[in-house]
Amino acid sequence: MPPAALSSLNDREYRKLLLALTLDTQRLELLIAITDDRNLQDQLIAAYEADLKAEDITPLRARLDPNRPSLRATLEELAAQTPALQAGEPAVVTVLNAGELLGVRLDDEKSEQEKFFFSLQWTREALRKFTFPIVLWLPDAVATRLAQQAPDFWSWRGGVFEFVAEAREPAVGRELLAMPMRGLQDEPQKSPIAIADLQQQVAQLEQTAPESPLLITLYNNLGEAYSGQYDYKQALELYEKALTLAKTKNDRAGEARALRNLGDGLADCGRPFQAMGYYQQALEKYRELGDRSGEAKTLNRLGLASDDLGQYPQAIEYHQQNLAIAREIGDRSGEANSLGSLGIAYDLLGQYQQGIEYHQQWLAIAREIGDRFGEAASLFNLGNALVKLGQAQQAISNYETAKAIFEEIGQPFNADKCDTALRSLNN
Structure with missing residues (x-):
């Protein structure tokens, strides 16, 4: 049937x-x-x-x-x-x-x-x-x-x-988790105007100096800009150009960045297994360079890809390594992101009490550094874990506060998630 x-x-x-x-x-x-x-x-x-x-x-x-x-x-x-x-x-x-x-x-x-x-x-x-x-x-x-x-x-x-997509009311579960974003620790997404400027710079340099090391940075920058506009095909092509030129010029920093970007592009295309290979190569390069910030960001990516693959114990290990480096170098935003990722990984394992502890630490740092998105996301995930532990009234309070913040900062998608969760509990 x-x-x-x-x-x-x-x-x-x-x-x-x-x-x-x-x-x-x-x-x-x-x-x-x-x-x-x-x-x-x-x-x-x-x-x-x-x-x-x-x-x-x-x-x-x-x-x-x-x-x-x-x-x-x-x-x-x-x-x-x-x-x-x-x-x-x-x-x-x-x-x-x-x-x-x-x-x-x-x-x-x-x-x-x-x-x-x-x-x-x-x-x-x-x-x-x-x-x-x-x-x-x-x-x-x-x-x-x-x-x-x-x-x-x-x-x-x-x-x-x-077959055409069916309209559905999503259930409270993994699809409603407010995941720490893959690029949360990185530069903000580029606008279409920045894309046009970068395209012009790339075109000029390809004509006048096609072997210039500056192209490695520009290819990576332009690829990240396209990724910010969800044009992953263009992004992957540019990252591959950056990687090829970086290898030719023995630019290990540019190579590491291109490898991690290729992993991001593949993960965004739903290919976490293939992304893992690029992340592992990037991690090796960052460690060779002694770049602790690059190492931490790549460990974050490895953890998120492991989450996508359902390998939650492995994800926890990567997120713990990321957390240790973030604390070592004093990166409070990276620390908050790692704590949120750990909370979500434990939630996905069904260890909700452990998840709550990490979400609460995430919430405290988000409030300390004025990260309103992180504050709302941590409250939302706290609500999810509390629901699983049968603490519905406390969960509702978290959802309502999270929704108010999401709407305040203009995040309707996340506010919709809160609405869905609230309807689920009220019904």
């Missing part, structure tokens, strides 16, 4: 998809499912997998390897490891994470997406040996590029099923 409360359009698409999956489960059928809503995607996959099991059809999942994004290789590996496929039993394979492949070239001649599209264009005959339906999930933008860059493969599809 489809998930409850689906819109009529999504319900119709779901029923069409399920019918396509169950018509003939022992013949190759390529089905494209499209949505930009990851939560909806997860619900739909879980729903049709349950329906398939009820029909004695084995549902299987496969993930593309970003280092070798080949549908054929992924299916061959799955078949080699799955007795049901080897025995020819009825099965359906769902292929995930094609939408997470990077469209930006990092070091290689082709981006991960380009490699994937290229492999699809020439894989038609190779897939015929697989005798089961395949559901390839894609965001809309990636589906559009696939149709353009692998037209032969696209024409071979057996069906396309498009």
